[in-house]
Amino acid sequence: MxxxxxxxxxxxxxxxxxxxxxxxxxxxxxxxxxxxxxxxxxxxxxxxxxxxxxxxxxxxxxxxxxxxxxxxxxxxxxxxxxxxxxxxxxxxxxxxxxxxxxxxxxxxxxxxxxxxxxxxxxxxxxxxxxxxxxxxxxxxxxxxxxxxxxxxxxxxxxxxxxxxxxxxxxxxxxxxxxxxxxxxxxxxxxxxxxxxxxxxxxxxxxxxxxxxxxxxxxxxxxxxxIGIKADIVEKDEFEAGIRAFLNFGHTFAHALEKACNFDTISHGEAVFLGMLAAHKLSADLGANLPGNDLDPFRALYSYRVSEESLSYNDLNKFMLSDKKRTGKHFTFVVLEKWQQPALKTVNDQQLINSAWNVVFEELKNCRQTDINA
Ligand SMILES: NC(=O)c1ccc[n+]([C@@H]2O[C@H](COP(=O)([O-])OP(=O)(O)OC[C@H]3O[C@@H](n4cnc5c(N)ncnc54)[C@H](O)[C@@H]3O)[C@@H](O)[C@H]2O)c1
Known part of the structure; x- marks a missing residue:
């Protein structure tokens, strides 16, 4: 084949x-x-x-x-x-x-x-x-x-x-x-x-x-x-518009990776957590998202990072220093519905912190056992 x-x-x-x-x-x-x-x-x-x-x-x-x-x-x-x-x-x-x-x-x-x-x-x-x-x-x-x-x-x-x-x-x-x-x-x-x-x-x-x-x-x-990525980059090769949708979960993920010094969390782990956060943010912004299709995969991930080592302050600071940010506000790829991404500027710090809470909760529940030892 x-x-x-x-x-x-x-x-x-x-x-x-x-x-x-x-x-x-x-x-x-x-x-x-x-x-x-x-x-x-x-x-x-x-x-x-x-x-x-x-x-x-x-x-x-x-x-x-x-x-x-x-x-x-x-x-x-x-x-x-x-x-x-x-x-x-x-x-x-x-x-x-x-x-x-x-x-x-x-x-x-x-x-x-x-x-x-x-x-x-x-x-x-x-x-x-x-x-x-x-x-x-x-x-x-x-x-x-x-x-x-x-x-x-x-x-x-x-x-x-x-x-x-x-x-x-x-x-x-x-x-x-x-x-x-x-x-x-x-x-x-x-x-x-x-x-x-x-x-x-x-x-x-x-x-x-x-x-x-x-x-x-x-x-x-x-x-x-490959076909999906190709389709998106064909329409926006130099990332002036819809190519940004490929960053779903990544704004949160990049901040997590930076907070962990690119060491104690892998890119994929950070992206999975980032998507959970982006899902929560989308729902809080009023999206219609019945269920969470990411749920069945949660059990595959286990983390070496403790939520206690992370703070809203640091994470938000790292999000603001993301190289893809073009203005002085937080911009996220959110879902209006499943499979309907959109770029949204969010200024409500509480909404962002609520999204981080989902990450903290996940880190607490899915800690690698050797960290608890
Ligand atoms: N250019 C882009 O559009 C784009 C998009 C996403 C990510 N990235 C970049 O990709 C990098 C991460 O890539 P990655 O996750 O593939 O990591 P990686 O290249 O570090 O590979 C992960 C590990 O797997 C090992 N490895 C690779 N293939 C193997 C194989 N077949 N058998 C055994 N071991 C193997 C490597 O030695 C390494 O230890 C980051 O630097 C990120 O910035 C680029």
Missing amino acids: KHKLSIRSSAGTYPAFAGEHILKESLNEILEDHVTDKLFILADENVLRHHQEHIKHIASSIAGDIHLISIPRGESSKSVKFWSRSVDFLLQNGARRNTPLVVIGGGVTGDLGGFVAATTLRGMPLIHVPTTILAMVDSSIGGKTGINHQTGKNLIGSFYQPKAVIADTAFLRSLPRNEWINGLSEILKYGAIHDSEIFSEAKIFLNERTDEIPREKLIPLIAKC
Whole structure:
């Protein structure tokens, strides 16, 4: 089963593939007419630990001159240091403007590699091979690339569209369970803002063992999410309007991540909590939201953070410093109904604090047991 979607952008149309064991044939299809025999691969170290031989085997069937660089796991690789090291590697090994750069990893490697491709020689052909759920359904689509600056996340970067995206679920066999749940939050986000069926389709994630999640259901779900994101970014490539709906739950989430120093909470955990807060805020603003479709998934999340370590003051201060904020007020993506998002400015501090209370309550009820010990 292989899905192929076409994504339109100002730089042209590019394909996104989703399927199992599709890397070789998809790369062949994309690079069929490519004249160069050189190929660069920039890959996450954990992915290489599990899949290096497989990757090298496929690459060597496509090009004769292969150069591979390993990127250490973790957010700190999205840095000027690793950007500069990667550019050095490309230039010192004879990269040309038409040499393809295949970037294999999660959102960290993808954002770094995308920015390396965008900036080296004013742009090299970029092929994203996302290997986490989050990267497959979200970060590899839409052309945002970038690295962090000491003053904040993703502050250096560019919009740069890939030549192709290949989401090969064979890579997920080595992905730790917590990273599956991390990515699930973004899938549920699409359920909340766009397609109610996703909530029932995502129930495959309730399976105790990720290796038992049926691929015949997972792959169409990944393809559907890619299609939703593609549709939104096609309409608003440079985030002047509706692309902001993809930030449902994220205003709360970014403040939580900052309050936890990007350490004791993962992005996916923060997004799930942020969506619970945004749901409460939407309801308090008068939205018609019967039930909460996020409820069945609550049990999958457990947190290392204590609500006692967080304060309204800090969280609200961090929300005000969010880079996506354009005015001096709090702006949120809320739901007017399920699957009907809207941007709302909220000045009533009490409403915002009530939304935070939902987060505090969730942190109290779903604390990881070792924190209580
Ligand atoms: N560009 C965008 O539009 C966009 C959107 C959302 C998020 N992001 C960025 O994405 C990043 C988060 O991405 P992520 O959640 O994929 O995290 P990540 O890239 O850090 O990957 C998570 C962990 O999984 C490991 N890993 C990756 N694939 C694996 C595999 N197949 N097997 C075993 N281990 C594997 C990595 O080594 C890492 O330890 C953040 O930096 C965020 O800012 C970007």
